[in-house]
Amino acid sequence: MVILSFNGPVTDRTMTVYKSLFDGKHRNPNGCPIRGTFFISHQWNNYDQTQWLHNQGHEIALNTITHEPLANKTKEQWRHEMIGLKQSLEIFGHIDQKSIKGIRAPQLLIGDEQFQMMEEESFLYDNSMLVNEGPLWPQTLDHSLAWSCYGQNCPRRPHKGVWIFPIHLLQTKNVIWHNTTKEISESTDSRSNVTQFLRSNFHRNYNTNRAPFILSTDTGFLSYLPYNDVIIGINNWLTEILSKDDVYVVTAKQAINWMQTPVDLHNITKFTPWQCESHREDSVQPCETLSICSYPSSSASSMYSFRVCGSCPQSYPW
Numbered sequence: 001m002v003i004l005s006f007n008g009p010v011t012d013r014t015m016t017v018y019k020s021l022f023d024g025k026h027r028n029p030n031g032c033p034i035r036g037t038f039f040i041s042h043q044w045n046n047y048d049q050t051q052w053l054h055n056q057g058h059e060i061a062l063n064t065i066t067h068e069p070l071a072n073k074t075k076e077q078w079r080h081e082m083i084g085l086k087q088s089l090e091i092f093g094h095i096d097q098k099s100i101k102g103i104r105a106p107q108l109l110i111g112d113e114q115f116q117m118m119e120e121e122s123f124l125y126d127n128s129m130l131v132n133e134g135p136l137w138p139q140t141l142d143h144s145l146a147w148s149c150y151g152q153n154c155p156r157r158p159h160k161g162v163w164i165f166p167i168h169l170l171q172t173k174n175v176i177w178h179n180t181t182k183e184i185s186e187s188t189d190s191r192s193n194v195t196q197f198l199r200s201n202f203h204r205n206y207n208t209n210r211a212p213f214i215l216s217t218d219t220g221f222l223s224y225l226p227y228n229d230v231i232i233g234i235n236n237w238l239t240e241i242l243s244k245d246d247v248y249v250v251t252a253k254q255a256i257n258w259m260q261t262p263v264d265l266h267n268i269t270k271f272t273p274w275q276c277e278s279h280r281e282d283s284v285q286p287c288e289t290l291s292i293c294s295y296p297s298s299s300a301s302s303m304y305s306f307r308v309c310g311s312c313p314q315s316y317p318w
Helices: 012-021 047-055 075-093 112-120 191-206 226-241 252-260 265-270 278-282
Strands: 002-007 037-041 059-064 139-141 159-164 213-217 290-296 303-309
Touching: 002 012, 002 252, 012 047, 012 226, 037 047, 037 075, 047 059, 047 075, 047 303, 059 075, 059 252, 075 112, 075 303, 112 159, 191 213, 191 226
Parallel strands: 002 037, 002 213, 037 059
Antiparallel strands: 139 159, 290 303
């Protein structure tokens, strides 16, 4: 299993990239288009475009409202950020809150209060914890972690039903580990190097225990080379791995669905959560009324601007 994940607001700039990756040309062995997981942050996010991604079958998950670190914050502060963003996605993007199951902590800084909040609010998984061992399969926090927690406020007590989907550190040709793809730009200076970087890291999982390979990307990485070379490099890699009959590009939630109810390769085409139309249960129609909302920021020379489905709120939601 391969998970393509994206961090931050959905904007006109990022949508151009997303549509080039998810235009239907890449399909899983069961014939269904590949899907991504989008960890949304509120500032600058266009909710109409977020709704479009959701309606196309991509997973919408949470980063945060303010993108401020929460590692040492209280459970209620975690709740305010995450539930507040859930509500914003429903109000401004008409995305059912019940479909939002995942969290990526802002700046990947986790905290035990986060997991207590997740348990109480019935979140399914977190995708923030960095690991430099493995490859490792996701696990629940019903029991203690099976790996070392890497330089963070690690969970100290069990949190029943909450899954940890670890982020493996990535390795370049210089044998240097990086915790986000943005940091590898100096080592991948061409589209062929991007493809090779992805190939070698993917094969660490594929050739060993087949733990899910998750690629965490952001705008900085996707756009750092000219002529769309990063996107071309990723597309070439996707074409390569999807030529295998045992590789599926799925969302994080779909990967956990499979781990909860494993199905062998011979029957995987019948696995309901991976079917082409499985996302249609909570689909909504595109925005009938689109509004562009602008508000003064703390800086007199700039404005907060974003798009919503429906009417603009009276004040900037923060």
